[in-house]
Amino acid sequence: MRVLQPVRGTHDILPEEFRLHRLIGDTGAMVASRFGFEEISTPIFEFSEVFKRTLGDSSDIVTKEMYSFEDKGGDKITLRPEGTAGVARMLISGGLAQKLPLKYFYRGPMFRYERPQKGRYRQFHQLGAELLGVSEPQADIEMIALGALVLEALAITANLKLQINTLGNMESRAAYREALIKYFSTYRSSLSVESQMRLDRNPLRILDSKEKEDRSLIENAPEFSLYLDRESQKFFEIVCEGLELLSIEYSVNQRLVRGLDYYSHTAFEFTTDELGAQGTVLAGGRYDGLVEQMGGAKVSGVGWAAGIERLGMLVEKKPEVPRPIAIIPVTHVHNELAILTAYKLRRSGLQIELAYRGNMSKRLKRANRLSACAAIFLGGDEMERGFACVRDLDSGTQMEVPLVSLVDHLGRYRL
């Protein structure tokens, strides 16, 4: 019985939901193309090492969320938990560093082994964009702008907030990290259990702890801004000015840190309070150290990803069902004519449904349920004269149309 259920955290995507996914993916691809991004696809699994190296051994994704297995050849394989690592690997293995800068858009399933809840699943879908090979802060501005426009195109604007922060360059970040470790170590025993673990693994994470015993300690923790060198400060200023130029509203959140180790400089998150505990809708940042860390050349990168399921819960206007035209043979002797007519009309590009069961009333009802926009009745005396009855199902008006000019007459129902 158990095998007849989908694996925990996975779902079948039926047409209604699939239309929504497609709308979101297509909208993302379309908006990204205006920025010059082209759609790509990388494998949904990689050698586990690809993710281990890029995500950092200390990240939660690697320590407990990777969906991993060994294949028949004994290779350790992991279903991708996110998209950037695969793109970085592609850059290296495809020798694409010769062709920088590169702008890639992708969409597809991602996998994380964790307890499902609202807006979080073991197999979920993301769309994302990566801009590789541009070290200037203009790239950060463009990527945030792209994210904002994708959300705007999906009409996801209510209760949406953009938060940004800077993690500085590698040197600044390392210096701040040291300072944080030093500071929190002094008060180690006062920290929450979770934060004590963070102190060893990912001290920056303590800053956005929700535990109340951490609060006052966080209040008095050293400010990141004090550890930013001039280059890092300048970089962040340019990003902020760019957002202001574009009238993209944002707030700086010094507590905003990324869970993944390879980020530097800009980190940003579009959040909503409409999804319960999962507020993050679209998030990303700069990852200048990633490609090099994987063993490639030093290549700058800025990217973001958005969860399609989460976006779907925020899209107000659901995509419409495509409306077919129904062909209804009046009696079964007209079945052959019906199937032939359907074939011809489909060849001309129309969406046709054939009704071959039940009486007229039943067939019309079924056409109605399929939200058909029109019905074509084939049979009777008008057919012998070479005509078909075409009924507009919205207005209820009906007229006789010569069979030979059906295609022309139905042109009005073309999308």
Place this chain on the structure above:
RNA sequence: GCGAGCGUAGCUCAGCUGGUUAGAGCACCGGAUUGUGAUUCCGGGGGUCGUGGGUUCAAGUCCCAUCGCUCGCCCCA
């Protein structure tokens, strides 16, 4: 991995302090209606009451375990 709530038809649910053969609405299928969407009427298919064990003369109902779902923690899209 941890915590809480919930599992009865495809969906929403009823089923009393345990007591005949487990019900309703919606949906679906057929008929009234062999050339027209509504309404109405009649009929029909559908359930191992999540699963397993226990208590009992008797369990959908009580107890235990287990699986699943949902929400939250951690973390993240």
